[in-house]
Amino acid sequence: xxRAGAADGSVAxxxxxxxxxxxxxxxxxxRLAKILTGRKTFGSGSNRDTPVLELCHLTAMAAALGYDxxxxxxxxxxxxxxxxxxxxxxxxxxTPAAVRHRIEKRHTDRGWSRDDCxxxxxxxxAVYGSETHEVWFDRIPVLMAFFEFLIGIDDxxxxxxxxxxxxxxxTPPVTLRGIKDASNRLAARMRLWxxxxxxxxxxxxxxxxxxxxxxxRGPEGNWVIDDExxxxxxxxxxxxxxxxxxxxxxxxxxxVNLSKVMRAAEAAxxxxxxxxxxxxxxxxxxxxxxxxxxxxxxxxxxxxxxxHPDLKSIRFFKGDxxxxxxxxxxxxxxxxxxxxxxxxxxxxxxxxxxVISNAIRxxxxxxxxxxxxxxxxxxSYQAYQEDMExxxxxxxxxxxxxxxxxxxxxxxxxxxxxxxxxxxxxxxxRRKGFDDDDPDEDRRDAFRMAANAxxxxxxxxxxxxxxxxxxxxxxxxxxxxxxxxxxxFSKQFRAIYGDRQ
Amino acid sequence: xxxxxxxxxxxxxxxxxxFAAMGTYHDFVNADSDEEFVKEITMSDLYAYATxxxxxxxxxxxxxxxRAAGLxxxxxxxxxxxxxxxxxxxxxxxxxxxxxxxxxxxxxxxSPSRAHDDRTYIIIELxxxxxxxxxxxxxxxxxxxxxxxxxxxxxxxxxxxxxxxxSDILRVLRDPDTDVVLM
Numbered sequence: 001x002x003r004a005g006a007a008d009g010s011v012a013x014x015x016x017x018x019x020x021x022x023x024x025x026x027x028x029x030x031r032l033a034k035i036l037t038g039r040k041t042f043g044s045g046s047n048r049d050t051p052v053l054e055l056c057h058l059t060a061m062a063a064a065l066g067y068d069x070x071x072x073x074x075x076x077x078x079x080x081x082x083x084x085x086x087x088x089x090x091x092x093x094x095t096p097a098a099v100r101h102r103i104e105k106r107h108t109d110r111g112w113s114r115d116d117c118x119x120x121x122x123x124x125x126a127v128y129g130s131e132t133h134e135v136w137f138d139r140i141p142v143l144m145a146f147f148e149f150l151i152g153i154d155d156x157x158x159x160x161x162x163x164x165x166x167x168x169x170x171t172p173p174v175t176l177r178g179i180k181d182a183s184n185r186l187a188a189r190m191r192l193w194x195x196x197x198x199x200x201x202x203x204x205x206x207x208x209x210x211x212x213x214x215x216x217r218g219p220e221g222n223w224v225i226d227d228e229x230x231x232x233x234x235x236x237x238x239x240x241x242x243x244x245x246x247x248x249x250x251x252x253x254x255x256v257n258l259s260k261v262m263r264a265a266e267a268a269x270x271x272x273x274x275x276x277x278x279x280x281x282x283x284x285x286x287x288x289x290x291x292x293x294x295x296x297x298x299x300x301x302x303x304x305x306x307x308h309p310d311l312k313s314i315r316f317f318k319g320d321x322x323x324x325x326x327x328x329x330x331x332x333x334x335x336x337x338x339x340x341x342x343x344x345x346x347x348x349x350x351x352x353x354x355v356i357s358n359a360i361r362x363x364x365x366x367x368x369x370x371x372x373x374x375x376x377x378x379x380s381y382q383a384y385q386e387d388m389e390x391x392x393x394x395x396x397x398x399x400x401x402x403x404x405x406x407x408x409x410x411x412x413x414x415x416x417x418x419x420x421x422x423x424x425x426x427x428x429x430r431r432k433g434f435d436d437d438d439p440d441e442d443r444r445d446a447f448r449m450a451a452n453a454x455x456x457x458x459x460x461x462x463x464x465x466x467x468x469x470x471x472x473x474x475x476x477x478x479x480x481x482x483x484x485x486x487x488x489f490s491k492q493f494r495a496i497y498g499d500r501q
Numbered sequence: 502x503x504x505x506x507x508x509x510x511x512x513x514x515x516x517x518x519x520f521a522a523m524g525t526y527h528d529f530v531n532a533d534s535d536e537e538f539v540k541e542i543t544m545s546d547l548y549a550y551a552t553x554x555x556x557x558x559x560x561x562x563x564x565x566x567x568r569a570a571g572l573x574x575x576x577x578x579x580x581x582x583x584x585x586x587x588x589x590x591x592x593x594x595x596x597x598x599x600x601x602x603x604x605x606x607x608x609x610x611x612s613p614s615r616a617h618d619d620r621t622y623i624i625i626e627l628x629x630x631x632x633x634x635x636x637x638x639x640x641x642x643x644x645x646x647x648x649x650x651x652x653x654x655x656x657x658x659x660x661x662x663x664x665x666x667x668s669d670i671l672r673v674l675r676d677p678d679t680d681v682v683l684m
Contacts, residue, residue: 014529016541033529039522070582078548092545092554152544157571159544160578203524207517215507226502257523261516262505331531338503 010036010153010197017149022080022094023141025308030300031142032149038194049187055143055150056169056183057133061124063170064114065106070163073170077147093309094144100137114174128176150186153193162186206245206254209237223262227341230255231488239495246496247357248489249350252342256335260298299333302456310446314433322394325387326461333460340467341481344381348482349489352378356497373493381482385468392461399454400425405437405447541565547572551579553684557637557649566647573645580639580647580682586627588681602674602681605629609681611674614663621671625652625660625683635660635683640673648673652683 014036018029038048059073067076080092080102107119116127123136135143151159169182213233214223234251238244245251303323306316317323328347329336336343352372359368371377404422407415415422426437439447472478508516542565549555550562566573581587588602588609602609606629614620625638639649648669652660664670673679 011529012541016543020543020545022545030530033526036529037522037525039519039526070578071584074548074579074582078545079552079554092549148544151575152541155569155571156544156547156575159571159575163578198525200518200521200525203521204517206524207520211513211517221507223505223507224502225505253527254524257527258520259503261519261523262508263503265508265512265516265519266505 013149013152017145021092023145026095026141027300027304028142028145032145035146037198051146052187052190053183054135055146056179057126058135058140058143059166060170060174060179061117061126061135064112064117065103066110066113068170070167073166077144094141096138096141099140131176158189205243210254210258225255225259227339230339230342231345235492238492248353249346252346256332259335301330302453303327303330305449305453308449310442311449314446315431316398316450322391326391329460329464330457337463337467340464341471344384345485347384348379348381356493369497373490373497375486375490378486381478385478388461388465392458395454395458395461397425397428401429401434402447402451402454405439406444406451408437542572547576548579551576551583570645577641577645580684581680583684585635586683590677600677607683619666620663621666623662623664627655627658637684639682639684640670641680642673642676643678
């Protein structure tokens with residue numbers, strides 16, 4: 001995928017943080033990306049600088065627990081020193097549970113050095129006169145990742161200044177004014193970083209094309225985002241003389257993004273998106289038991305949980321045949337269902353367009369280009385449908401197998417009718433992690449995590465398959481729909497790449 | 502299909518801004534994992550290197566430190582913030598040899614080897630106990646470059662190390678404008 005708007009260095013730094021041992025397999029990456037790009041939740045009361053203020057409050061609260069000199073602060077943010085966990089990698093992993101354990105233990109061992117701080121059910125709270133600020137345990141991992149990212153920006157040239165700012169801020173007496181001053185200075189640096197590292201213009205230019213297109217397309221006073229709006233826009237702009245948007249995949253994503261923004265804006269306006277202030281904006285500010293559990297709010301792929309280190313040792317999916325085919329569906333989730341035909345086009349024709357682009361880029365010969373322009377070899381919608389049905393069946397069997405592990409010793413009315421099927425499903429899965437149906441507690445926890453995510457995966461698959469059925473009801477046979485799209489895409493590919501054949 | 506009320510001119514500005522933020526967010530999250538990136542050293546890696554969680558020498562971290570002055574400065578700050586012995590800078594350059602260094606609770610002295618003309622003993626005397634017992638000596642020059650050597654365990658509070666006279670560690674210890682730390 002082309003990175004239109006983020007500088008390579010900043011993406012590399014981001015990836016180093018979230019793919020390191022501390023945050024891998026958690027959902028911290030998505031939340032950190034939202035902070036870095038300044039995304040906000042409409043109606044939440046947050047703004048782009050809110051996470052910086054939260055970080056300063058967290059630093060002040062940690063200082064009140066004795067993390068009050070430079071090294072203690074580095075240790076708090078950069079090193080999870082939880083002695084109870086087993087492996088060195090596990091000891092460094094930052095999860096809400098580990099954060100909670102550490103802070104509660106610290107509180108038991110040392111108590112607060114200030115009497116305006118307290119532990120709460122969900123985190124830590126500080127009271128400054130009439131203002132109260134609370135940071136939840138669930139929120140702290142992403143703030144730690146943010147700290148790590150921020151002190152490392154521009155090859156750590158901001159490190160010393162930030163360190164001095166925070167040290168001054170926590171020097172007694174700690175005041176709200178001091179916290180806000182430090183926050184303002186850090187936020188100013190963050191804005192500077194965004195200006196240097198994020199090319200907003202690329203995405204803004206896309207918006208400036210999409211907005212008038214939707215207004216013109218009408219009906220008046222409305223923007224309608226549907227399959228044909230996406231295809232029509234792509235036809236219009238993929239071969240434009242000035243700054244064309246060639247890739248269908250880019251257009252699809254832009255429309256999905258716009259849908260999300262519009263939905264959030266409308267919900268906020270309608271007041272139906274009221275959220276509590278102050279703790280977890282990037283997660284939609286909801287209560288989560290830990291940072292790998294299912295989330296409400298904005299859609300996030302349920303497959304992410306299977307990248308968690310504890311689940312990687314269980315082969316729930318074969319990469320090429322069971323996970324790769326559904327990766328994009330899980331990425332777009334409900335938007336793929338709302339835009340079912342546009343999504344089928346994405347799955348079938350975007351790979352063909354990639355073949356053409358790469359053939360041109362790497363000079364692979366005209367035959368490849370000609371065949372791809374004619375959509376020879378493009379995977380059909382029927383094949384895709386069959387693939388989804390096959391994976392859905394695999395998910396169904398996975399769910400049964402997981403139930404067998406978690407419920408085999410439970411004698412109840414729910415489990416009894418499926419106990420034989422569950423056992424059979426488990427025994428049929430002859431793969432890593434499915435060799436012991438009475439595993440230790442850690443392994444059972446891993447199966448529980450999977451049990452939470454699998455219904456969401458199955459739900460998306462079923463939802464899309466239903467939408468595909470509806471397409472057939474509304475229009476014609478899926479093969480006819482595919483053939484019609486082959487003609488449409490082939491015609492447009494010829495318009496874009498005709499002279500390269 | 503989704504139908505939205507077309508935004509007002511005022512709302513359009515905010516939606517445009519959020520659209521750009523969301524697009525960039527996807528640039529971060531969906532960066533192609535096959536794409537070649539220079540592996541960055543994270544600040545937690547660097548802190549683990551300072552505290553011994555990552556053992557010395559680590560070639561990737563050393564290469565990053567060599568490349569980036571900001572990282573070197575950060576590393577020095579991390580090391581100097583650790584509990585332990587930090588020695589005062591030497592009073593002046595010495596024409597004849599390496600000047601001793603002192604700090605509260607410890608002293609570093611130098612003594613030529615009688616058995617080997619080309620070697621010198623670095624003798625570290627620990628007069629008080631700081632936990633953990635130091636296992637390496639680090640010297641930072643004026644550009645924050647660090648030279649580190651591993652130390653044997655102390656015997657009767659004395660750590661003794663035999664090094665070549667032309668070794669890097671003696672070269673930087675001869676420079677009075679360096680920070681010396683026992684880690």
